Amino acid sequence: MLIKLTGGTVYDPASGIDGQQQDIYIRDGRIVTAPTDGRPVDQEYDLRGKVVMSGAIDMHTHIGGGKGNIARTLLPEDHRMDPVARTAVTRSGNGHAMPSTFVSGYRYAEMGYTAGFEPAVLPINARQAHMEMGDIPILDKGGYVMLGSDDFLLRMLTAKKDQKAINDYVAWTLHAAKGIGIKVVNAGGISAFKFNQRKLDLDEKNSHYDVSPRQILQTLARAVKELGLTHPLHVHGCNLGVPGNVDTTLNTIQGIDGLPLHLTHIQFHSYGTEGDFKFSSGAAQIAEAINRTPNITADVGQVLFGQTVTASGDSMRQHYNHKFASPNKWVCMDIECDAGCGVVPFKYRDQNFVNALQWAIGLEIFLLVNDPWRIFLTTDHPNGAPFMSYPHLIRLLMDKSFRNDMLATIHPEAQKMTTLASIDREYTFNEIAIMTRAGAARIIGLKDRGALSPGNWADITVYTENADRQAMFTKPDYVFKDGNLVVKDGEVVKVVWGTTHVVRPDFDMSIEKDLQKYFDRYLTMKLGNFKISDDEITEDGRGSITVHPLRGAA
Amino acid sequence: MTEITEVPSPFCGIGTDDLSIQVEGVSLKMTANGCAVNTPAFEQAITDTSPRIAGQSVSLEAAAAKAAEILRDTQQPLFGGCATDVGGMRALLSLADRSGAVVDSAAFNNARRNLLTLQDSGWMNTTLAEVKNRCDVLLIVGTDLEGFAPRFFEKYLWNEEAMFLEDTANREVIYLGKAPSGDASTSPTGRKATVLPCADADLPEVTAAVSALIKGRLLQAQSVAGIAISDLQAIADKLKAARYGVVLWGAAALAFDQAELTVQTLCGIVKDINLQGTRCSGFPLGGKEGDQTANQVCGWTTGYPARVNFARGYPEYDPYLYDSQALLKNGEADALLWVQAFNSGARPPQANIPTIVVGRSGMSFEKEPDVFIPVGTPGIDHPGHAYRLDNVVAIRLKKLRDSGLPSTAEVLSAIEQAL
Numbered sequence: 001m002l003i004k005l006t007g008g009t010v011y012d013p014a015s016g017i018d019g020q021q022q023d024i025y026i027r028d029g030r031i032v033t034a035p036t037d038g039r040p041v042d043q044e045y046d047l048r049g050k051v052v053m054s055g056a057i058d059m060h061t062h063i064g065g066g067k068g069n070i071a072r073t074l075l076p077e078d079h080r081m082d083p084v085a086r087t088a089v090t091r092s093g094n095g096h097a098m099p100s101t102f103v104s105g106y107r108y109a110e111m112g113y114t115a116g117f118e119p120a121v122l123p124i125n126a127r128q129a130h131m132e133m134g135d136i137p138i139l140d141k142g143g144y145v146m147l148g149s150d151d152f153l154l155r156m157l158t159a160k161k162d163q164k165a166i167n168d169y170v171a172w173t174l175h176a177a178k179g180i181g182i183k184v185v186n187a188g189g190i191s192a193f194k195f196n197q198r199k200l201d202l203d204e205k206n207s208h209y210d211v212s213p214r215q216i217l218q219t220l221a222r223a224v225k226e227l228g229l230t231h232p233l234h235v236h237g238c239n240l241g242v243p244g245n246v247d248t249t250l251n252t253i254q255g256i257d258g259l260p261l262h263l264t265h266i267q268f269h270s271y272g273t274e275g276d277f278k279f280s281s282g283a284a285q286i287a288e289a290i291n292r293t294p295n296i297t298a299d300v301g302q303v304l305f306g307q308t309v310t311a312s313g314d315s316m317r318q319h320y321n322h323k324f325a326s327p328n329k330w331v332c333m334d335i336e337c338d339a340g341c342g343v344v345p346f347k348y349r350d351q352n353f354v355n356a357l358q359w360a361i362g363l364e365i366f367l368l369v370n371d372p373w374r375i376f377l378t379t380d381h382p383n384g385a386p387f388m389s390y391p392h393l394i395r396l397l398m399d400k401s402f403r404n405d406m407l408a409t410i411h412p413e414a415q416k417m418t419t420l421a422s423i424d425r426e427y428t429f430n431e432i433a434i435m436t437r438a439g440a441a442r443i444i445g446l447k448d449r450g451a452l453s454p455g456n457w458a459d460i461t462v463y464t465e466n467a468d469r470q471a472m473f474t475k476p477d478y479v480f481k482d483g484n485l486v487v488k489d490g491e492v493v494k495v496v497w498g499t500t501h502v503v504r505p506d507f508d509m510s511i512e513k514d515l516q517k518y519f520d521r522y523l524t525m526k527l528g529n530f531k532i533s534d535d536e537i538t539e540d541g542r543g544s545i546t547v548h549p550l551r552g553a554a
Numbered sequence: 555m556t557e558i559t560e561v562p563s564p565f566c567g568i569g570t571d572d573l574s575i576q577v578e579g580v581s582l583k584m585t586a587n588g589c590a591v592n593t594p595a596f597e598q599a600i601t602d603t604s605p606r607i608a609g610q611s612v613s614l615e616a617a618a619a620k621a622a623e624i625l626r627d628t629q630q631p632l633f634g635g636c637a638t639d640v641g642g643m644r645a646l647l648s649l650a651d652r653s654g655a656v657v658d659s660a661a662f663n664n665a666r667r668n669l670l671t672l673q674d675s676g677w678m679n680t681t682l683a684e685v686k687n688r689c690d691v692l693l694i695v696g697t698d699l700e701g702f703a704p705r706f707f708e709k710y711l712w713n714e715e716a717m718f719l720e721d722t723a724n725r726e727v728i729y730l731g732k733a734p735s736g737d738a739s740t741s742p743t744g745r746k747a748t749v750l751p752c753a754d755a756d757l758p759e760v761t762a763a764v765s766a767l768i769k770g771r772l773l774q775a776q777s778v779a780g781i782a783i784s785d786l787q788a789i790a791d792k793l794k795a796a797r798y799g800v801v802l803w804g805a806a807a808l809a810f811d812q813a814e815l816t817v818q819t820l821c822g823i824v825k826d827i828n829l830q831g832t833r834c835s836g837f838p839l840g841g842k843e844g845d846q847t848a849n850q851v852c853g854w855t856t857g858y859p860a861r862v863n864f865a866r867g868y869p870e871y872d873p874y875l876y877d878s879q880a881l882l883k884n885g886e887a888d889a890l891l892w893v894q895a896f897n898s899g900a901r902p903p904q905a906n907i908p909t910i911v912v913g914r915s916g917m918s919f920e921k922e923p924d925v926f927i928p929v930g931t932p933g934i935d936h937p938g939h940a941y942r943l944d945n946v947v948a949i950r951l952k953k954l955r956d957s958g959l960p961s962t963a964e965v966l967s968a969i970e971q972a973l
Contacts, residue, residue, distance in 0.1 A: 066946050068854070069854050074672060076857070076858055079857040083866075083868040083870070084868055086864075091855075092856070092867060094858075098857070099857070100856055100869075101854045127939065127948040127950065131640055131854075131948065193833075194684070195718075196832065319828065325676075329674060329675045331676045331677055332678040333678070333946065335681050335684070335946055337683045337684060338683070522683070522686070522715065522716070524682045524683045524686060524710070525569065525571055525949070526560045529562055529949065535937075536939075539937070
């Protein structure tokens with residue numbers, strides 16, 4: 001079937017197209033060049049006057065894995081506020097802070113998103129992450145596999161194993177857990193918490209292993225680079241949420257020897273200690289550091305006001321944060337000598353000084369980082385806010401007067417501590433398209449996604465331009481997933497199933513000899529049973545696996 | 555004849571995956587690492603392979619059509635049991651969503667004691683590998699751990715090596731409440747567990763006393779439920795001095811009124827110890843036969859654990875209102891679909907309403923259900939996934955033989971197709 005999208009105003013930064021009127025043709029799920037064989041168009045959509053972008057990609061969103069399910073189970077009262085009834089084409093579920101899987105897929109698609117990446121896949125919990133993501137309709141998905149507090153790696157580092165052996169272990173884990181990138185959360189800190197350390201700074205050593213967070217970051221960042229992964233090491237830094245952590249973050253940026261690093265939810269790592277409340281914005285320093293350090297990328301983790309739940313692998317910091325739990329209930333877990341998690345409900349309030357300043361810090365970072373290819377739109381769903389708030393966030397970035405109106409309503413002391421009012425920048429459509437599409441696809445290493453050039457998969461979102469950008473981005477006219485019309489006028493009209501994106505770097509299989517011994521001696525599962533097979537993802541007939549090339553590969 | 559090694563078990567809950575099983579045709583024989591729970595569960599013979607309507611053998615298509623007919627005109631169908639794998643639970647929830655059913659898992663009234671605590675105040679918990687490598691003091695409350703999981707001690711406490719303990723035999727084991735039924739808790743060097751017995755019904759008071767002692771409060775009483783306060787103080791001291799204490803309870807064993815308050819007390823003890831500067835973790839022994847699986851899959855599908863009602867077109871959760879036993883007793887359900895793919899010895903609840911049973915081959919009934927569809931067992935007849943009792947780790951179940959029995963998922967999907 002040949003589909004023609006006629007005359008839309010196209011924003012396709014990957015192809016250098018910035019608001020040009022253009023026809024797009026779709027055949028067999030992919031974008032194709034205008035047919036010259038005279039074959040008739042089977043279906044045509046008149047998009048004159050409408051804005052066309054590729055499907056949006058959320059490169060950091062907690063949509064799969066055990067902590068999300070703990071968060072769901074923890075908050076029945078939150079679901080009761082947002083029940084979602086079944087329709088002729090969709091399943092029922094619940095929304096808000098941590099939506100159920102089906103609803104996550106529908107709501108992302110209804111906002112024009114066609115892919116989401118779970119950034120904290122514990123290897124031992126990867127099976128669950130993939131099963132949950134397997135129940136998220138429409139979206140493509142993938143996961144960054146979490147290392148850095150796993151005892152096997154820490155033992156290797158203490159034993160001063162060479163980089164080659166580390167690389168083999170990292171690659172083996174990517175295969176076993178089916179990931180597309182490597183994540184590190186509070187490097188070594190989750191392990192340190194199990195030894196009763198309550199904080200771990202960049203150069204502080206784990207009390208059991210002779211290793212510091214800096215060493216872990218350097219070793220893993222090197223492994224990621226040497227294995228040829230496109231996605232840089234995805235780093236949740238030390239000291240999340242701690243006033244003064246801007247120094248740790250700057251030190252992390254400087255101390256990585258020029259290796260590619262992606263700093264995630266950087267808003268939570270950009271705090272100074274100035275002012276009466278000993279809490280201030282480090283956004284300008286962070287943005288400046290990013291601007292002058294081309295190997296660094298970041299996503300923001302924007303805080304938006306209201307009830308949410310924080311779900312993180314960082315059990316050390318989450319245990320500290322439990323005193324702010326609202327409602328007052330929370331979960332921390334130590335997990336399988338592999339990692340941990342902490343789930344703490346949060347209500348961000350605009351009249352709370354700290355929350356209000358967090359809001360401003362996130363926006364300052366967005367607006368002070370010059371290069372939209374190196375900064376990404378996230379709320380660290382659900383940590384800063386649920387993903388459904390993205391259209392509101394887009395309006396804050398695109399509309400200075402709206403932003404300043406909002407700024408005028410927050411805690412007055414926070415207003416005094418932010419330079420936000422003096423920043424005139426308004427994001428353009430092209431910049432939004434970069435940070436939510438082209439840049440995201442590029443940094444994850446997705447071949448054939450995030451662009452509208454022929455050969456790409458036809459993930460396409462069509463909006464009616466509206467001066468109220470929140471309204472515009474809330475309700476696309478059309479969303480196509482792999483060429484299928486899945487959303488019309490902001491509502492799901494068809495359910496399809498996306499693919500799971502992975503990478504498979506080469507490695508020396510002899511690493512399994514050491515791992516086998518380690519599993520048999522210390523763990524609770526046999527090595528062979530730990531590894532996730534392809535058929536676990538594909539056997540029910542609706543999943544598939546897409547393997548992406550490594551850097552330098554064809 | 556083939557031998558399959560490293561077989562994972564969905565039956566014991568502790569995720570045992572070192573079983574060796576000999577397969578000859580459709581008969582299985584455990585050849586290594588069996589136990590009182592796993593061996594009979596794996597070795598059970600297949601008896602019936604054909605679905606029945608009112609006791610008469612029919613095709614799967616006919617049985618599915620009849621089941622759909624039963625479900626079609628109902629006001630409030632009830633889906634009970636929920637003892638199946640992830641795939642089975644996915645299909646069950648899909649069918650329930652379509653037919654507006656109440657979903658209730660077999661052991662929810664046990665799991666509820668934990669869930670109410672989780673949903674009211676949360677907890678700090680751990681998993682099996684952490685216990686295996688870190689735990690130096692294990693407090694077992696109100697539970698015969700060995701009876702629940704025969705190989706727990708051998709695998710996770712008296713393991714030869716642990717990453718962070720010099721000698722696992724030095725681990726301290728304390729029973730509070732129930733006494734152990736055997737000697738598994740005795741260390742390899744012959745050191746017996748400390749046992750402080752009391753009646754189940756006294757556990758709320760006893761655990762409250764431990765909680766007060768952990769907080770450093772002064773108690774006037776000299777003893778609680780026959781246990782000397784000095785003995786309880788010793789428990790508090792040991793947990794506070796431990797490098798990684800673990801407080802373990804089995805919700806199923808806490809069969810007294812408002813046991814969730816006792817679970818909450820235990821979780822509070824763990825939190826308090828951590829606040830006072832020592833690491834400690836809780837360990838709720840989850841259920842078996844798909845109890846955790848039901849809660850997990852229902853959790854990500856609906857936001858709630860496995861006691862929900864889809865009657866209004868969206869899931870609603872009430873841990874009391876949608877109790878299948880109560881619904882049946884009060885005549886509030888007009889059809890029953892009961893799923894039990896693990897245990898042919900289990901019996902569907904008594905109900906005088908049209909009943910569909912999707913169950914493990916070999917099941918017998920006091921009253922023949924309107925429709926019975928025998929299914930394969932996850933991890934024997936088809937591959938699948940099941941959750942371990944620590945609720946974090948999903949295990950990959952293997953297919954061991956070709957029995958021709960359909961999976962729960964296939965049967966429930968066929969019924970949904972026929973609707």
